[in-house]
Amino acid sequence: MTERLAHLKIQRGGFGEAPAYDDFEVPYRDGMSVLDALIWIRTNKDSSLAIRYSCTNANTCKECMVRVDEKTVYACTKRLGTTPVTVGPLTNKRLLRDLVTDIVPPREKLSLLLGEPSSEE
Amino acid sequence: MTVDVTTDVLVIGSGAAGMYAAVSAARNGADTVLVDKSLIGRGGATIMAQMTVAAAVGEQEPDHWSHHLQDTLESGRGLCNEELAAILCEEAPLRIRELDEWKIGWAREEGHMKQVMAPGHGRERCVYVDFLNTGPAVARTLRTQIGRAGNLRRASELTITSIVVNGGQVAGAVGLNMETGTAVTIQAKAVVLAAGGLTRLYQRNSASVNMGGDAYALALRAGAELIDMEFVQFFPIGHLAPRLVGMDPIMWDPFRYKLGGRLLNSEGDEFVQNYGHAETSNKYTAPRDVASFAILQEVAAGRGSPAGGAYLSFEHIPEADLRAAFGPVIDRLAANDIDLTKHGIEVSPIAHYHMGGVRVDGQMETRVPGLFAAGEAVGGANGANRLSGNALSEAFVFGERAGRFAAEAIGDRVDSWSNEAARSAVDEIMAGRHVAKRQSGPGLASMLVTLQKIMWQDVGLLRTANGLANARTLVQDIRWDIGDYPGASDHRFALSMQEWFDLRNSLLAAEAIIASAQTRTESRGAHQRGDFPSTDVNQTHNLISRLDGEGLSVMVAPLISKPFDLIPLEAAE
Numbered sequence: 001m002t003e004r005l006a007h008l009k010i011q012r013g014g015f016g017e018a019p020a021y022d023d024f025e026v027p028y029r030d031g032m033s034v035l036d037a038l039i040w041i042r043t044n045k046d047s048s049l050a051i052r053y054s055c056t057n058a059n060t061c062k063e064c065m066v067r068v069d070e071k072t073v074y075a076c077t078k079r080l081g082t083t084p085v086t087v088g089p090l091t092n093k094r095l096l097r098d099l100v101t102d103i104v105p106p107r108e109k110l111s112l113l114l115g116e117p118s119s120e121e
Numbered sequence: 122m123t124v125d126v127t128t129d130v131l132v133i134g135s136g137a138a139g140m141y142a143a144v145s146a147a148r149n150g151a152d153t154v155l156v157d158k159s160l161i162g163r164g165g166a167t168i169m170a171q172m173t174v175a176a177a178v179g180e181q182e183p184d185h186w187s188h189h190l191q192d193t194l195e196s197g198r199g200l201c202n203e204e205l206a207a208i209l210c211e212e213a214p215l216r217i218r219e220l221d222e223w224k225i226g227w228a229r230e231e232g233h234m235k236q237v238m239a240p241g242h243g244r245e246r247c248v249y250v251d252f253l254n255t256g257p258a259v260a261r262t263l264r265t266q267i268g269r270a271g272n273l274r275r276a277s278e279l280t281i282t283s284i285v286v287n288g289g290q291v292a293g294a295v296g297l298n299m300e301t302g303t304a305v306t307i308q309a310k311a312v313v314l315a316a317g318g319l320t321r322l323y324q325r326n327s328a329s330v331n332m333g334g335d336a337y338a339l340a341l342r343a344g345a346e347l348i349d350m351e352f353v354q355f356f357p358i359g360h361l362a363p364r365l366v367g368m369d370p371i372m373w374d375p376f377r378y379k380l381g382g383r384l385l386n387s388e389g390d391e392f393v394q395n396y397g398h399a400e401t402s403n404k405y406t407a408p409r410d411v412a413s414f415a416i417l418q419e420v421a422a423g424r425g426s427p428a429g430g431a432y433l434s435f436e437h438i439p440e441a442d443l444r445a446a447f448g449p450v451i452d453r454l455a456a457n458d459i460d461l462t463k464h465g466i467e468v469s470p471i472a473h474y475h476m477g478g479v480r481v482d483g484q485m486e487t488r489v490p491g492l493f494a495a496g497e498a499v500g501g502a503n504g505a506n507r508l509s510g511n512a513l514s515e516a517f518v519f520g521e522r523a524g525r526f527a528a529e530a531i532g533d534r535v536d537s538w539s540n541e542a543a544r545s546a547v548d549e550i551m552a553g554r555h556v557a558k559r560q561s562g563p564g565l566a567s568m569l570v571t572l573q574k575i576m577w578q579d580v581g582l583l584r585t586a587n588g589l590a591n592a593r594t595l596v597q598d599i600r601w602d603i604g605d606y607p608g609a610s611d612h613r614f615a616l617s618m619q620e621w622f623d624l625r626n627s628l629l630a631a632e633a634i635i636a637s638a639q640t641r642t643e644s645r646g647a648h649q650r651g652d653f654p655s656t657d658v659n660q661t662h663n664l665i666s667r668l669d670g671e672g673l674s675v676m677v678a679p680l681i682s683k684p685f686d687l688i689p690l691e692a693a694e
Contacts, residue, residue: 029364031366032364058370113279
């Protein structure tokens with residue numbers, strides 16, 4: 001039996017860079033999500049791929065938003081098929097790298113904390 | 122080196138315990154900073170918790186915290202720190218009512234909080250937020266309180282890599298700025314470790330990505346002690362198959378509370394009763410350690426489900442009853458092609474909670490002055506097996522206390538920051554900070570998977586001397602392989618750097634579990650030894666772990682007992 005494969009074209013690169021795309025083939029399993037495939041790629045092919053997620057598949061952290069074929073989805077609940085998909089970062093947020101964008105609420109930004117006087121002296 | 126941030130109290134981790142600690146420290150007058158490696162209030166175990174919270178509020182039926190304590194101690198198989206357990210049970214109702222005032226939305230009926238039964242409890246004691254929404258409601262409520270606090274700053278995407286200790290007391294912490302891959306120095310008079318548990322060390326788990334044992338490793342390296350690290354709780358009926366997305370893998374428990382649910386082997390027979398616990402179809406009373414062990418044994422005997430677990434069947438429940446109890450959840454299941462009226466689903470024990478953890482006193486302080494812990498990071502309150510519903514209770518209670526006592530402690534403490542004390546922690550971050558060419562290859566992400574397999578295989582539900590020794594060698598080998606600081610990696614959103622620090626923590630936490638599991642030559646609660654299948658009364662003690670130089674040591678400590686009076690409930694009626 002030939003192995004079924006999912007095909008993902010993934011946008012790479014940082015802010016201000018021309019987007020590059022890498023193609024990956026991932027062993028397909030029934031019911032698998034886009035996040036399952038991204039985690040498989042990081043574990044088995046390329047750990048330098050930047051992605052963001054926390055709760056893994058409960059869809060409670062809401063951190064894993066990406067664009068799949070130009071539509072904004074949660075990677076953890078978007079199912080993959082065996083037809084190729086293109087995965088990219090959110091386009092309405094500042095790109096950090098690869099699929100990760102700056103979705104931190106304004107009052108929770110580390111830069112805000114660091115911008116305050118660092119010492120009372 | 123300049124200090125980037127100065128505060129009175131630094132809280133690490135923003136699940137329920139960390140958020141409660143931050144709110145508590147701030148309202149007790151301390152300038153407070155709350156940081157998380159992920160987003161504030163989105164990571165950790167809390168948001169995953171769809172379940173219930175145990176507290177003797179006595180609204181459903183008469184109850185008293187002493188009865189909650191009695192159930193907690195019984196679940197703990199004789200090893201609970203009775204002082205911490207009593208604090209947990211006595212103060213849980215205060216926190217439940219405070220969250221109620223903060224409009225968390227506890228489920229109600231006939232004007233009172235609805236409380237349900239859960240395994241191991243003698244009363245209907247567990248409050249919740251419908252439908253399967255307890256954890257997210259907790260996170261939302263505490264996030265609102267954090268937003269309202271005056272002297273509380275917070276920052277996401279800061280991974281604390283070391284606690285800075287100077288002159289024997291806490292001076293602050295050093296962390297990795299995820300966006301830039303640079304070191305951040307934080308001067309603080311007190312630090313609260315609320316960075317959660319370690320269930321991500323196991324192949325099958327209910328963890329979020331942040332549950333890799335950070336709190337334990339940070340505590341050990343700061344000079345604090347850990348207690349009872351051998352006791353990892355496996356949740357017996359974690360979801361195994363078919364692939365389920367958008368749901369917490371431990372979601373089946375409330376289904377069983379409300380509706381019953383039959384646990385079956387591949388031959389269609391119920392089996393938990395064959396492992397020393399009388400359980401019938403309509404009740405759900407087997408303690409977690411018993412049910413987990415029973416499933417494991419059925420799989421080993423060749424009577425497991427195709428994916429390697431057991432079947433959980435609701436086929437005997439009418440569809441209308443399922444719909445009435447779980448409303449929209451039934452639709453979410455349908456989207457996963459799961460129809461409970463037609464098929465059972467496959468379940469398996471999954472790593473769910475850690476009973477062991479940072480050793481603290483009743484004020485949540487470690488032996489390092491100024492270093493506190495809260496939530497799942499704390500060890501001892503739940504002994505060898507945690508009573509269901511106690512995890513969020515302890516997050517609230519220990520969080521509130523840690524924040525309060527940390528705020529009190531800073532009054533008589535001067536800043537003890539020194540650049541020298543922080544130097545090595547800063548250097549190991551800056552050493553790995555390069556814009557490297559894009560690297561392919563599995564790298565650290567695959568090493569974590571290797572670790573998870575080792576832990577599942579040899580340090581999981583059933584342990585032996587040989588398996589533990591093998592695991593310890595493999596864990597030490599990986600530790601050697603990863604070197605002394607992160608390798609060259611892209612520092613813009615420094616995920617690979619973070620993974621190095623995460624893995625270093627995970628390996629130390631793993632070794633602490635293994636070392637304690639090797640020392641405890643008996644079976645008790647969540648720690649089951651194939652080569653020592655009985656409980657040994659002579660090992661009714663705690664095991665304490667320390668990091669001395671480069672080596673872990675484990676020593677025996679006597680139990681902390683605290684007699685209490687069981688208040689008759691007839692009087693309350």
